[in-house]
Amino acid sequence: MSSKPIHTPDLSTPSEPFAVEALTADQIKGELTRQYPAKVKRKRDKQIVLNEKTKNQDGSLTLPVINANTRTSPGIITQRGCTYAGCKGVIMGPTRDIINITHGPIGCGFYSWLTRRNQTKPPTEEHDNYIPYSFSTDMQDENIIFGGEKKLKAAIQEAYDMFHPKAIAVFATCPVGLIGDDVHQACREMKRELVDCNVFAFSCEGYKGVSQSAGHHIANNGVFQHMVGNQTKEPKGKFKINLLGEYNIGGDAFVLEEMFEKCGITLLSTFSGNSTVEQFERSHWAELNCVMCHRSINYVADMIEKKYGAPWIKVNFIGAKATAKSLRKIAEFFNDADLTERVENFITAEYPAVLKAQAEVLPRTEGKRAMLFVGGSRAHSYQELFKEIGMKTIAAGYEFAHRDDYEGRKVLPDIKVDADSRNIEELTVERDEKLYREPKTNADLESLQKRDFFENYQGMMADMGEKAMIIDDVSHHEAEKLIEMCQPDIFCAGIKEKYAVQKLGVPCKQLHSYDYGGPYAGFQGAVRFYQDIDRMVNSKVKDMIKAPWE
């Protein structure tokens, strides 16, 4: 269309300071916490930092320390959810052929019923799909008084009789933990009883952690203990990988599945978007694990590596550049000429559409400013897409991250284990002598390791602009102040924040459920994101807000 040369901004070393009009970042920070009681202010001060980076002589970066994965102060209006939401909603929710029974009063089961837009596509009508269903024991007061195990077992039996699923998973809610129902014992008994149905439970009571993150960990443990490794026959296919931490929000996984197929890469399983029991059970046969959402699933990557041998790399399929880079990294791992060629051909075929879309929106998006407060990885990965259309992320933070998501995995040894983390089981994983395979046959494994090829996640801060504002567990109050002071062009958050942000005249893009859009993964997804953001930051609505007589 356009005869102009394609203008791709070079934002590889974002270093522009955070300066906003006359305000300094310190002033902004002060304003965010000014109204808090002293104790809350002290705590929040450690969770709000400026991204001041020092480059060391060896080229490495020293990043500021941020406090993360600590309790939300009571009374603060937070973005966070609970352990149950992380376990049942995030990890297990997108799995289509497991009957997920919420053991508790009706609310938790109701609210986690299909609200995250996890899509799934069974190959035929004969394949199971329980995603449109919500199962609950709907505990009544007599179950709280006399215990709910009997009702739970009856519910499992009824679910089995009606649906004959391959697996039934049970999720404990707050009151269940409190009254002491032994959900694991109940499941073991029912598993013996039902014979051909895998039955297991998660102690994911909402109060267990400081955010949904605890639930991810509990779910990871459960999937690893009860499903991974169950299929002993090696699946067919070359270049076998798992994609971890991809939840098929808005159909992302469909884009990626197609991409891998075109490149000749065998995707054994996705944890857990568009996933099935069979995929989990065969996932240990993968030669490489590719981790998308570092926060929610690094546990599984580590455990598979220890027990079965496959190493893992951090990938990102959000953003065109990131997608190309991640695909090339997978090809580099397998070091196969044919695969490399297919990957390069795929990138070459897909990229023109990306450049065309970029060129089209750039005149309207370049220089605009975004804020991202989502997820435990998304606030990082989506910055790639904004960069590609010339937008700056001036403030970002996670809802349920740990320090390593900000500062990189090198801080893992420095993270203090407090009472709220200690109550989440750390599985002791040992090498499976029968199924363990030496990672990768090719000889340059050692050289890959030397080049820091594996497990090298650097965290969000390393990628972000100098003096950008980093806020962990942002509260409603802080978000509102931040918007008022900095007037971003777009704010990315979830449904709870969406309408308050929009009342301020700033468009809000949901990045947990993608509200009206998506998929955003891969090259096609990037194009869709550019277009959606263009529409949002250039909507005429904001010009209509003031009446002509005002």
Add this chain to the structure above:
Amino acid sequence: MALLRHTTDDVVERQALTVNPAKTCQPIGAMYAALGINRCLPHSHGSQGCCSYHRSTLSRHYKEPAMAATSSFTEGSSVFGGQANLLQALNTIFSVYDPDVVAVHTTCLSETIGDDIPQIADAAVAKGFVPEGKCVIHCNTPSYVGSHTTGFANMTKAMVDYFSTSTSEDKIADQINIIPGWVEPADMGEIKRLVKMMSLKGITFPDTSGVLDAPLTAEYNMYPKGGATIEQLEATGDSAGTIALGPICSGPAAEALQNKCQVPQNTLPLPIGLRATDMFIQTLRKYNGGNVPAEITAERGRLVDLVSDMSQYFYGKTVALWGDPDQLVSLTQFLVDLDMRPKYIITGTPGKAFLRRIGEVLGDGVKDVIVKQGAQADMLYIHQLIKRERVDLLIGNTYGKYISRDEDIPLIRHGFPILDRIGHQYFPTAGYRGAMRLCEKILDAFLDRQDRDAPEESFELTM
């Protein structure tokens, strides 16, 4: 392919498993009701996930911010009780968010622990965490009792318990209390409009109009202009009467007000449809000297005219309905008045009174209706019934869209929650004008269907 492919018409009695519930839990109702108090911040005493889920669902339904704080319980609070959390929360809330009222409701967790909210609130006052002139109210909302409608009723009753005051034995003749029940903000607005047209001073509580349908101004106000003020809530004790719309959601508050301040109460069905609105106007007449302005009579007349124009399409059409008991009773009445045939009516909300009231509405004229309430009166059950014998129309919340698609039956979205359509917060279905809108929606569904299915030779321009 069928979305609900595992649902068969084989109705097996279940005792323990609920599949696709037609209800949710108490606290969300308490949160919605609390948002209907001016300058009130709802507070969820329990784990933060509950608050998160409730705020999300309310935001998705009303397309508006639904602000609420939480006690953010962790494991320690579950063992040692939530007092420390609530004290800290109240201190923070009044420092940062400056509400006039904090409306605390419990969750199944804090309820099971047995936290004593009034005692903790008193302690907060003693510690100086609650500024002069501000207050903390509460209600108990264990999720394992009742449903979201019970929570709405409990918080509405708390407004009476905490605020209603009788200053004299003489009541103010033209002042009446309206408890609108769980309806859209637009319905509350429509109900208020009718009261005003009847020349009465109405105090509506809770009142989410103006709160969950606030204008876009480029300024965010955590407490929009709407909602019942504390002064109004206090003044409810001096009103000549209370009209409680819907016995489940509004009855307990009206009764409490009668006991506390001797304000006589009238419990009516929600004014959805012609006859329920008639009852509402008739009751208002008791307080305004019997006058009905000509404009209201004309509104009614227009509705009847519309029904008369549409009736050939409505006659004998069968309907499956699910949702909240108060809504279902009025909707069923209206469908019967339109000569339609409600066939399956279910609500997850437990309580036998519902069966009796539906029975009264259906009378002897409507045969072969299946009505069910309680845990196993769920969306799986109603789908099984539909598979056994089809209906022409579905009326219920968003969760019916899977049945609608699988069975190719049109769905009118009504009730809570509606997550996939926009505008219901602005367009009422209550009152005569609301009934006209309902009729339009139903007829459009039938006629769109007829157009879609018509063979070319009988595709009509004039219908």
